[in-house]
Amino acid sequence: MEGHPLALHDVMFIPALVAQASDEQNKKWLRRAQRREIVGCYAQTELGHGSNLRKLETTATYDVSTQEFVLHTPQITSLKWWPGGLGKSSNYAVVVANMIVKEKHLGPHSFLVQLRDEITHQSLKGITVGDIGPKLSFNAIDNGFLGFDNYRIPRTNLLMRHSRVEPDGTYVKPPHAKINYSAMVRVRSHMATGQGNFLAQALTIAVRYSTVRRQGFIESGEQEVKVLDYQTQQHRLFPSIAKAYAFTFAGYETIRLYEQLLKEVDTGNVSLMADLHALTSGLKSVVTHQTAQGIEQARMACGGHGYSQASYISEIFGVAVGGCTYEGENMVMLLQLARYLVKSVEQIKAGESGKLGPLVAYLAVKVDGVDLEKGVEEYMKAFQHVSRLQTWKASEKFLKLLKSGEKREVAWNKSSVELTRASRLHTRLYIAETFKRSVQEVADPRLKEVLTDLLHLHVNYELLDMATYALEDGFLSSSQLDYVRDQLYFYLAKIRPNAVSLVDSWEFSDMQLRSVLGRRDGNVYENLVAWAKASPLNKTDVLPSVEKYLKPMMNSKL
Numbered sequence: 001m002e003g004h005p006l007a008l009h010d011v012m013f014i015p016a017l018v019a020q021a022s023d024e025q026n027k028k029w030l031r032r033a034q035r036r037e038i039v040g041c042y043a044q045t046e047l048g049h050g051s052n053l054r055k056l057e058t059t060a061t062y063d064v065s066t067q068e069f070v071l072h073t074p075q076i077t078s079l080k081w082w083p084g085g086l087g088k089s090s091n092y093a094v095v096v097a098n099m100i101v102k103e104k105h106l107g108p109h110s111f112l113v114q115l116r117d118e119i120t121h122q123s124l125k126g127i128t129v130g131d132i133g134p135k136l137s138f139n140a141i142d143n144g145f146l147g148f149d150n151y152r153i154p155r156t157n158l159l160m161r162h163s164r165v166e167p168d169g170t171y172v173k174p175p176h177a178k179i180n181y182s183a184m185v186r187v188r189s190h191m192a193t194g195q196g197n198f199l200a201q202a203l204t205i206a207v208r209y210s211t212v213r214r215q216g217f218i219e220s221g222e223q224e225v226k227v228l229d230y231q232t233q234q235h236r237l238f239p240s241i242a243k244a245y246a247f248t249f250a251g252y253e254t255i256r257l258y259e260q261l262l263k264e265v266d267t268g269n270v271s272l273m274a275d276l277h278a279l280t281s282g283l284k285s286v287v288t289h290q291t292a293q294g295i296e297q298a299r300m301a302c303g304g305h306g307y308s309q310a311s312y313i314s315e316i317f318g319v320a321v322g323g324c325t326y327e328g329e330n331m332v333m334l335l336q337l338a339r340y341l342v343k344s345v346e347q348i349k350a351g352e353s354g355k356l357g358p359l360v361a362y363l364a365v366k367v368d369g370v371d372l373e374k375g376v377e378e379y380m381k382a383f384q385h386v387s388r389l390q391t392w393k394a395s396e397k398f399l400k401l402l403k404s405g406e407k408r409e410v411a412w413n414k415s416s417v418e419l420t421r422a423s424r425l426h427t428r429l430y431i432a433e434t435f436k437r438s439v440q441e442v443a444d445p446r447l448k449e450v451l452t453d454l455l456h457l458h459v460n461y462e463l464l465d466m467a468t469y470a471l472e473d474g475f476l477s478s479s480q481l482d483y484v485r486d487q488l489y490f491y492l493a494k495i496r497p498n499a500v501s502l503v504d505s506w507e508f509s510d511m512q513l514r515s516v517l518g519r520r521d522g523n524v525y526e527n528l529v530a531w532a533k534a535s536p537l538n539k540t541d542v543l544p545s546v547e548k549y550l551k552p553m554m555n556s557k558l
């Protein structure tokens with residue numbers, strides 16, 4: 001959970017080689033990387049820039065006379081900063097640098113760069129490398145810094161699957177300007193399942209503990225109740241159980257789309273890139289944010305013991321919340337999706353609705369109202385409505401400012417809060433739709449019934465959560481919202497008997513969870529005492545600090 005020094009080797013270094021190195025290059029490098037004869041990381045972010053990749057300062061200047069690239073970090077803000085596994089573990093890196101050929105700045109490109117000697121592991125001449133120090137979490141990963149002092153690498157270390165520099169300096173452009181960003185798109189495609197998994201771990205702990213913990217009464221005179229029987233506890237936990245499933249289903253779809261993209265790109269078809277970039281930008285942002293909220297609620301649902309490290313939830317939170325920042329800061333990524341949504345609105349306004357992709361086609365179709373009692377399909381129409389409403393509102397605001405003479409960037413900035421709201425609603429619609437489709441495909445009728453309950457819980461919770469949008473233009477009435485509330489409470493109670501099975505079905509072992517509260521055998525109290533007794537402070541009855549500090553203070557006559 002705390003991370004692994006080789007995580008980035010598997011998650012980004014190898015995938016970057018697969019997606020961006022040519023077959024010939026990969027004959028040399030990929031097998032060695034897969035066998036872990038070399039260990040790599042993905043070095044892109046710098047001390048001064050992470051979000052705005054066009055302003056990366058590390059340069060790779062082509063020297064035609066030696067057929068080498070010269071890597072250089074001209075100032076302190078150009079140092080690579082943050083890459084996982086860079087500090088101490090990696091001897092190679094995929095380095096993203098601004099490529100300069102014949103004095104022309106050609107933008108960020110990826111290079112395979114050796115950082116350390118393969119035998120001694122010492123850093124090579126011209127390389128400055130080290131660890132950036134402790135972080136909120138993820139402390140088993142050595143996130144690092146890296147500087148280059150006119151460090152030379154062969155021309156053939158530019159990853160050349162999609163773009164090339166010939167020996168004479170002729171540049172062959174890639175089929176899509178952003179194709180070098182594929183390693184990021186890959187991780188973003190995987191993040192929904194990864195985050196769903198973090199959320200699932202926290203929920204397993206909280207739900208199991210909530211059946212062990214007894215506190216207070218629902219009916220007087222009875223035995224104290226399991227805290228999971230309180231409606232508030234169910235409301236805190238069960239919608240997140242539904243989300244953990246929903247995120248996993250959505251993630252399966254984006255992983256499949258990424259694999260499809262890789263194949264298509266190899267045949268020169270880059271049409272899926274814009275769609276997948278927009279989709280994964282929104283999904284990573286919504287999923288990481290909601291996961292962090294869900295984990296924090298799970299911690300609070302464990303009361304005081306949730307705050308102890310024995311719960312292990314704080315560690316899960318620390319790791320998961322990193323996802324709000326890495327692979328693109330969430331606001332920045334929501335705004336990437338917003339670009340796509342605004343373009344879609346512009347297409348509709350230009351009478352080109354027919355050209356819209358399937359995920360945004362709903363933006364062109366107005367619905368007057370819904371009958372929620374007819375079921376989940378009507379909820380989908382309601383989600384479409386609020387997303388369409390907000391997307392049009394935000395787009396119109398931006399376009400109006402533009403028309404009034406504001407510069408594009410200024411108009412964009414002045415509309416950006418509204419735009420991010422549209423992106424979130426669009427993404428939540430996508431999550432609900434993939435959840436619905438995935439449940440429909442389940443063959444086992446008993447499993448399908450339980451998952452359908454979760455789906456119903458999800459759509460009612462979500463609609464209530466975005467109710468202000470639906471009330472704003474009178475699309476939903478307050479009596480319809482009362483119906484949604486009643487449905488929500490109905491499904492909380494219906495799910496209660498299956499709650500433990502739902503979390504157990506994720507099959508986390510005690511070793512994985514590392515939680516005293518979430519133990520499969522439920523022996524929480526004995527083990528909390530044993531855990532406390534094992535605290536380093538309890539190794540001796542009297543601590544050395546008693547003689548050193550406490551006694552002088554207590555004996556002081558002052």
Ligand SMILES: CC(C)(COP(=O)(O)OP(=O)(O)OC[C@H]1O[C@@H](n2cnc3c(N)ncnc32)[C@H](O)[C@@H]1OP(=O)(O)O)[C@@H](O)C(=O)NCCC(=O)NCCSC(=O)CCCCCCCCCCCCCCC(=O)O
Nearest residue numbers: 011050051052053054178181190194273277326327328339
């Ligand atoms: C996108 C940016 C914000 C802007 O980029 P640019 O400045 O280059 O863009 P422009 O403004 O010039 O143009 C915008 C234009 O380009 C399109 N675009 C942008 N990106 C893409 C893309 N990727 N694909 C397609 N198109 C793209 C965009 O749509 C616009 O098009 P239009 O003009 O037509 O509108 C960019 O700067 C950016 O991406 N910034 C964010 C930087 C970032 O994400 N950095 C990440 C660094 S690496 C990192 O953080 C690694 C962290 C890893 C942590 C470890 C995690 C471990 C656990 C992970 C769990 C995953 C599990 C995986 C498991 C497994 O392996 O199986």
Ligand SMILES: Cc1cc2nc3c(=O)[nH]c(=O)nc-3n(C[C@H](O)[C@H](O)[C@H](O)COP(=O)(O)OP(=O)(O)OC[C@H]3O[C@@H](n4cnc5c(N)ncnc54)[C@H](O)[C@@H]3O)c2cc1C
Nearest residue numbers: 042043044045049050051082083084322326327328329331
């Ligand atoms: C745990 C962890 C692991 C990481 N691993 C790696 C790795 O392996 N390799 C690697 O290269 N990097 C890695 N990173 C770096 C990470 O990708 C960046 O930190 C991330 O992309 C955010 O960029 P930034 O730090 O420049 O944030 P900033 O862009 O400085 O963000 C600061 C604030 O500015 C806002 N902001 C910035 N630009 C805009 C804009 N255009 N519009 C509106 N608001 C904006 C943001 O929303 C945010 O609120 C890692 C980071 C973390 C935390």
